[in-house]
Amino acid sequence: MKADTKLIHLGRGPKVAEGTVNLPVYRASTIVSPDVDSYLGRFDGDKVYTHVTYGAGGTHNARALAETVADWEGGAGTVVTGSGLSAITVTLGALLGAVDHVLVTDSAYGTTRNFCQTVLKRYGIETTFYDPAIGSDIESLIKKNTALIFLEAPGSLTFEMQDVPAITAVAAKHDLLTAMDNTWATPLYFNPLNHGVDVSIQAGTKYVAGHSDVIIGLVTAASDALYRRIRDHARILGDVAGPDDCYLALRGLRTLSVRLPRQSESAHKVATWLSGHPAVARVLFPPLPDDPGHALWKRDFSGSASLFGLSMHSKDEERVKRAINQLKLFQIGSSWGGFESLVAMNRMPVERAVRPWAENPFLLRLHVGLENADDLIEDLAQALREI
Numbered sequence: 001m002k003a004d005t006k007l008i009h010l011g012r013g014p015k016v017a018e019g020t021v022n023l024p025v026y027r028a029s030t031i032v033s034p035d036v037d038s039y040l041g042r043f044d045g046d047k048v049y050t051h052v053t054y055g056a057g058g059t060h061n062a063r064a065l066a067e068t069v070a071d072w073e074g075g076a077g078t079v080v081t082g083s084g085l086s087a088i089t090v091t092l093g094a095l096l097g098a099v100d101h102v103l104v105t106d107s108a109y110g111t112t113r114n115f116c117q118t119v120l121k122r123y124g125i126e127t128t129f130y131d132p133a134i135g136s137d138i139e140s141l142i143k144k145n146t147a148l149i150f151l152e153a154p155g156s157l158t159f160e161m162q163d164v165p166a167i168t169a170v171a172a173k174h175d176l177l178t179a180m181d182n183t184w185a186t187p188l189y190f191n192p193l194n195h196g197v198d199v200s201i202q203a204g205t206k207y208v209a210g211h212s213d214v215i216i217g218l219v220t221a222a223s224d225a226l227y228r229r230i231r232d233h234a235r236i237l238g239d240v241a242g243p244d245d246c247y248l249a250l251r252g253l254r255t256l257s258v259r260l261p262r263q264s265e266s267a268h269k270v271a272t273w274l275s276g277h278p279a280v281a282r283v284l285f286p287p288l289p290d291d292p293g294h295a296l297w298k299r300d301f302s303g304s305a306s307l308f309g310l311s312m313h314s315k316d317e318e319r320v321k322r323a324i325n326q327l328k329l330f331q332i333g334s335s336w337g338g339f340e341s342l343v344a345m346n347r348m349p350v351e352r353a354v355r356p357w358a359e360n361p362f363l364l365r366l367h368v369g370l371e372n373a374d375d376l377i378e379d380l381a382q383a384l385r386e387i
């Protein structure tokens with residue numbers, strides 16, 4: 001079955017809903033048992049994985065969302081967590097222990113980096129940040145205690161691509177696990193598990209939920225053993241997504257296969273227009289032919305998200321701020337993946353261990369929503385007259 005069909009038909013939940021198309025919201029803390037013996041045996045065997053045992057383990061809504069995403073990604077199981085960030089921290093916590101060493105791409109989401117430098121460090125886990133362009137040379141960074149390689153492509157804010165198959169081949173050779181933050185492409189445009197990654201992570205907050213009203217995380221494991229390890233860790237931590245958020249994420253997922261291609265097409269139009277504008281130094285978007293990550297993107301990805309970076313010639317922060325404030329359709333905000341266009345300004349340099357990022361004192365990030373691309377270009381054109 002093709003992905004767009006799956007996203008419509010999977011995860012409709014148990015047939016208890018009197019024919020409603022969408023599984024209703026099951027709100028629960030307590031799950032009552034019919035008798036004392038069933039109560040005493042409520043966690044027996046595999047029940048924590050197969051039954052709704054207590055609200056903190058997720059209700060039918062988490063299960064329906066998890067089943068849908070697991071099947072979509074081609075994984076053994078999906079763990080639904082309370083945020084995209086906790087999808088990452090639960091994965092790192094589940095797969096690492098004291099004195100382990102983890103390799104993390106230097107271009108990772110900033111809060112992933114922060115977690116490594118604070119919590120993991122405190123727990124005796126050492127992080128080495130590696131150049132996202134490292135490819136198979138990552139082998140030289142592997143130590144005796146290396147347990148995991150963490151990837152993200154394109155990188156948060158700076159949009160560097162990674163050679164995922166080259167890195168997972170090295171990991172396989174050394175018996176290391178790999179996990180990848182795949183929030184940008186979603187499995188519609190890049191399937192990590194098909195490229196040798198063991199654990200695929202998405203901030204469901206972004207394109208999956210798609211309406212800027214949910215915080216949720218999704219962790220899909222290639223094997224059942226890994227799935228259980230991560231699920232157990234999330235349970236022990238008490239990390240859970242509420243049923244209403246699971247409902248909204250699954251409802252968002254139903255329309256992803258029309259939202260994303262449309263947003264992607266508009267993003268190409270807007271990015272191409274911007275790359276020809278005299279005020280623009282560079283558009284950081286791997287689908288553009290002159291982007292440094294273009295060849296890798298073209299080889300491995302089947303489409304693109306609608307989020308890209310924008311570097312301006314002007315170093316005059318006040319003028320650029322004035323231009324941004326002038327925008328009518330692009331609202332100022334972070335997070336992304338919703339139906340609306342957004343612009344964010346980030347002060348540079350971003351923190352880097354390997355190669356300093358000193359392109360400009362600031363870098364803009366644009367998210368292209370479902371508005372008409374011509375209107376968005378017109379909006380940008382009038383604002384850029386400020387510069």
Ligand SMILES: *Cc1c(COP(=O)(O)O)cnc(C)c1O
Pocket residue numbers: 083084085086109156181183184203204205206215216217335
């Ligand atoms: C937003 C984001 C996250 C975190 O998701 P939240 O749900 O906001 O916690 C993680 N990774 C990437 C790449 C993101 O863009």
